[in-house]
Amino acid sequence: MVMKAISAPKIFDGEQYHLDAALVWKNESIYRVMPISQLPEDIDCQHFPDSIIAPGFIDIQVNGGGDVMFNSEISPTSIETICQAHRKFGTAYLLPTLISSTPQNIAKALTTAEQAVLDRIPGILGVHIEGPWLNVAKKGAHDETLFYSPSLADLEAFPWPKYAKVLVTAATENMSLDALQCLQRKGVVVSCGHSNAKSEELTADKLANVDGFTHLFNAMSPFEGREPGVVGTALNTNEAWCSIITDGIHVHPQSVLLAHRIKPQGKLLIVTDAMATVGSKTNRFELDGQIIEVIDNKLVNSAGSLAGAHIGMDESVANVIAWGIDEAEALKMASTYPAKAMHVSDLGKLQAGYRAAATILNSDYRSQAVLVDGQLY
Ligand SMILES: [Zn+2]
Incomplete structure (x- = not known):
């Protein structure tokens, strides 16, 4: 299974914040939120600077x-x-x-x-x-x-x-x-x-x-x-x-x-x-x-x-x-x-097992990208 990821200075998972973190998903489900520093090198990751990743x-x-x-x-x-x-x-x-x-x-x-x-x-x-x-x-x-x-x-x-x-x-x-x-x-x-x-x-x-x-x-x-x-x-x-x-x-x-x-x-x-x-x-x-x-x-x-x-x-x-x-x-x-x-x-949350769905916003809260069922738009 191929894992994909997006990362940002800030991720809000629906309960708490993770700083300098990556959202990792497999197919259509969230695998986990983890520090960017711990992200395995073989995972294809798109970084969004000055952004926040939130539940879709x-x-x-x-x-x-x-x-x-x-x-x-x-x-x-x-x-x-x-x-x-x-x-x-x-x-x-x-x-x-x-x-x-x-x-x-x-x-x-x-x-x-x-x-x-x-x-x-x-x-x-x-x-x-x-x-x-x-x-x-x-x-x-x-x-x-x-x-x-x-x-x-x-x-x-x-x-x-x-x-x-x-x-x-x-x-x-x-x-x-x-x-x-x-x-x-x-x-x-x-x-x-x-x-x-x-x-x-x-x-x-x-x-x-x-x-x-x-x-x-x-x-x-x-x-x-x-x-x-x-x-x-x-x-x-x-x-x-x-x-x-x-x-x-x-x-x-x-x-x-x-x-x-x-x-x-x-x-x-x-x-x-x-x-x-x-x-x-x-x-x-x-x-x-x-x-x-x-x-x-x-x-x-x-x-x-x-x-x-x-x-x-x-x-x-x-x-x-x-x-x-x-x-x-x-x-x-x-x-x-x-x-x-x-x-x-x-x-509604970015947690393991949830559907891979997220909204990525810039510092003015304007949408930068949206993740729907593991597909980044
Ligand atoms: Zn009405």
């Missing part, structure tokens, strides 16, 4: 990239394009995300993601179905005419994958307890989002079937003194994780820091919610017949609603560090925590 970033909410929207083209080719576009910004693995669509397209997204995982398209982890089981009052850029409350029969009819990880974002007030339990039985990770629930609607039995909350603060009922809303419940439910968009536009930096102080460690994770414009030459695209474009660095639809983000993972991490979150914690928010949220036990 995992983005669980990516609507598009490289000029492609997953909604417009549900195919292995579009998944490949999206993964490739986001690798430039440090993302090793992602969940292509289907914004509210028809049941036929949801079924197609599920089978396409399963096939992509079986075909080992580099960077695919599964699929995120965001809607259409959402609340009209918090529709964001979604097409409300597609929204409905699924029956058990509706849910049973979908081809839930076996190998691809599945995340579903639903407004839990529009889901019966039976429906939430059905998703849990299918192995789906359930996240509450685009929800206008009052805290009394987020009952203990429903919360027991909710794993997380999607893009905290955005498209959810706000926190107020007399009504904690979805935001208050998300912050106050220790077991549930919250994803958060850290472009500085969707959520104020102070609100990100406040959420970070409140949530238990490991329960706040970074997503980009990126669209087709990331890693692309154009600054506009179409979603359900409406034009979305970048105006003043914001992606907006014709009504002026925010419609996803124009940012990559590396910049999202750089932002939270600039706002005051410790570097190791920021790196975990982009890798270790999302791996845990999606129950992926062999990603």
Whole structure:
């Protein structure tokens, strides 16, 4: 077996730092992290000066990239394009995300993601179905005419994958307890989002079937003194994780820091919610017949609603560090925590036996290279 390595002045393995160290892997698995001085001479090693090697970033909410929207083209080719576009910004693995669509397209997204995982398209982890089981009052850029409350029969009819990880974002007030339990039985990770629930609607039995909350603060009922809303419940439910968009536009930096102080460690994770414009030459695209474009660095639809983000993972991490979150914690928010949220036990750390996946960043936290399943890009 041929061993390969990359080295840097600093490696963060998901738990601790190693200085002047090399990450060594065999085929697709990590062999170990070791001092550069002890690296056997016959190992082919690429050195990254002034860089840090971190566990490969995992983005669980990516609507598009490289000029492609997953909604417009549900195919292995579009998944490949999206993964490739986001690798430039440090993302090793992602969940292509289907914004509210028809049941036929949801079924197609599920089978396409399963096939992509079986075909080992580099960077695919599964699929995120965001809607259409959402609340009209918090529709964001979604097409409300597609929204409905699924029956058990509706849910049973979908081809839930076996190998691809599945995340579903639903407004839990529009889901019966039976429906939430059905998703849990299918192995789906359930996240509450685009929800206008009052805290009394987020009952203990429903919360027991909710794993997380999607893009905290955005498209959810706000926190107020007399009504904690979805935001208050998300912050106050220790077991549930919250994803958060850290472009500085969707959520104020102070609100990100406040959420970070409140949530238990490991329960706040970074997503980009990126669209087709990331890693692309154009600054506009179409979603359900409406034009979305970048105006003043914001992606907006014709009504002026925010419609996803124009940012990559590396910049999202750089932002939270600039706002005051410790570097190791920021790196975990982009890798270790999302791996845990999606129950992926062999990603999120650079330790023996884990998948050989890493993100290499320069001193400004810009991606230099990405390692995916033992392949350096
Ligand atoms: Zn959303």
